[in-house]
Amino acid sequence: NAGVTQTPKFRVLKTGQSMTLLCAQDMNHEYMYWYRQDPGMGLRLIHYSVGEGTTAKGEVPDGYNVSRLKKQNFLLGLESAAPSQTSVYFCASSYSNLVGIFGQGTRLTVV
């Protein structure tokens, strides 16, 4: 099915560990985004990409890195996880009209 797929769906990390979240879309969208969702704070943009090979910082980029080596994939990395990064992470993709198609989310717990 066409859409945005996030892997993994759940993950528990120890403080200081690293991990990569993968977002894949099969709609040939140029724009891809990583958000985090925390209770009472809505969704906050971490990083985004306006095309293959490009990335840009969003509202809360610290502690995260991203890469967009292929148009269909957008990776979010945590080099040294902290408890403050416990959250639900959403990936989205869109054409230039801002209409984001969201993935199902990744629930990350850092202990």
Add this chain to the structure above:
Amino acid sequence: AQSVTQPDIHITVSEGASLELRCNYSYGATPYLFWYVQSPGQGLQLLLKYFSGDTLVQGIKGFEAEFKRSQSSFNLRKPSVHWSDAAEYFCAWGGGGNKLTFGTGTQLKVEL
């Protein structure tokens, strides 16, 4: 900085009653505005969007929203709520470099 405000954190309505969820934005130019819905454990689904033109926009699932420039508002409405509408609703503003700014969400509970 641009912001989106959803003043109601929780709203409870009876099934069959009408619904209005409030959204205010702070930005001078004509914005791109969106409403999304999130069911528990799911991602966000687009309900409707406003880019320009008719200020009353129709969306999926019987929802509509009205853009009022004078009030900087984009409130979401539904004339008759169904129990399956229970979810969290997010208003979003777009226009700052191809990215969306979200409100903090309104949790809707539907009483049977």
